[in-house]
Amino acid sequence: MARRRLSPAQRRDQLLDIGAALFAARPYEDVLMEDVADQAGVTRGLMYHYFPNKRDFYAAIFQRASDRLLASTGLDDDRPLEEQLTTAIEAHIQYFVDNPRDAMTVNRGALAGDPAIQAIIAAELSTVGARILDKLGLEGHAREIAAIAVHGWLVFGRAVCVEWMQSQTISRAELTELCLRAFASVIDLDAHNVGA
Helix, strand or coil, X not given: CCCCCCCHHHHHHHHHHHHHHHHHHCCHHHCCHHHHHHXXXXXXXXXXXXXXXXXXXXXXXXXHHHHHHHHHCCCCCCCCXXXXXXXXXXXXXXXXXXXXXXXXXXXXXCCCCCHHHHHHHHHHHHHHHHHHHHHHCCCHHHHHHHHHHHHHHHHHHHHHHHHHHHHCCCCHHHHHHHXXXXXXXXXXXXXXXXXX
């Protein structure tokens, strides 16, 4: 296969696209860096120039997916918080549906304890948590209390999505409702004009 001339950024994106497709189709352990290089029409040396090892490569793919998820789930309009949370929860569930292998690999599989992956997840939770707290308009000690509750809710939401992916014993609508009810139990919705 002839090698296409791409800028470094384009080449990196191409490698990430190919890797994301391979990791979506196969377990983490079955994806080889050489397979990605072959599909991209580049040498293994060039592949390793961009990504020193498979874990770093996977982390870059996962970071890009996290960035995209965060971009699609902002809480920045004038709709009620409950409505925006529903949209964000549904987008999060859709991410798990679209990327089931990723969900399992980083939460219960080969990279569940990996510091780089866990740092990406922690940053994602922190960003979403800050957005929710900003939307609630809390300050001072009330914000500190809510921050702990919101973080716990976000971790809960991630855990139940992973569990749902494995069992699917409830409907997707029930999963969304479960997450919303859990939020209502940690944050006083009436006090924040979030809904009934």
